[in-house]
Amino acid sequence: MTQIISIANQKGGVGKTTTAVNLSASLAKLKKKVLLVDCDSQANATTALGVDKPALESSLYDGLIGETGIEDMLLPTMMTGLTLVPANVDLIGFEVEMMSAPKREARLKELLVPAADKFDFIIIDCPPALSLLTLNAFSASHSVVIPLQSEFFALEGLGQLLDTIKRIKNAFNSSLIIKGILLTMFDRRTNLSQNVVDDARQYFKDLVFKTKIPRNVKLAEAPSYGLPVVLYDKTSPGAKSYMSFARELLKR
Ligand code: ADP
Ligand code: MG
Secondary structure, three states, rough: OOOOEOOOOOOOOOOOHHHHHHHHHHHOOOOEEEEEEEEOOOOHHHOOOOOOHHHOOOOOHHHHHOOOOOOHHOOOOOOOOOEEOOOOOHHHHHHOOOOOOOHHHHHHHHHHHHEEEHEEEHHHHHHHOOOHHHHHHHHHOOHHHEEEOOOOOOOHHHHHHHHHHHHHHHOOOOOEEEEEEEEEEEOOOHHHHHHHHHHHHHHHHEEEEEEEEEOHHHHHHHHHOOOOOOHHHHOOOHHHHHHHHHHHHHHH
16 A cells, blocks of 8 residues: 655755755665655755756646646656655645635645556655645655654654644545654764754653654755766665665555
């Protein structure tokens, strides 16, 4: 059965897109069929996979407003087994235009129905807000992975995110679960990073994945070459950690 996973945290810059892209690529490397859905108007995941946004014929926005079917939005990538639904700045309009549309939270879920049986995983890269797009992502998903930056203030706002997930579970999607919390940008040289890890483990116990993603410059460089890190530098700590994370996720 297809597993649909949202990568979400309303904070920006915590590693959502890096995780969405590199988890998707790592799962593809492990021979899974993966669809990455870029659900952020900043479209960083789309850029990170080397897609020329102005040249796009259609993007997630067209699908969400019902102008294009999912089949016409699927873009193959340079990575075997990895397909992308791209985004662009049009997505900004979605929230406003859908203000009073019926079942506006279920648009993405419905859009994905015909694609579901073609993929083992659908990974959704969420925007940095608890917005209508995130609500769509959560309504369409079986689970949520929360990247947590191993830095001060990391846990701030997490309560709000967990409350939102609970409310969405009650109102729209009773089967939604939190798959786990992923510590990102871990720096083993600082006590601060270790403190965040200790705090997260103390509060969230086994919900915290064993794999930690280290701070690694290759992860930051890879998007500028339009490549996931497993293609950019597969021997880097960043590539190895996302491969470990993919394996851990497959077991969970
Ligand atoms: P978000 O999607 O949550 O806003 P991003 O994944 O775009 O966060 O990450 C924010 C910035 O940090 C980007 O420039 C990205 O390349 C960089 N980055 C993310 N994870 C790492 C990491 N583990 N090591 C080094 N840089 C990282
Ligand atoms: Mg992002």
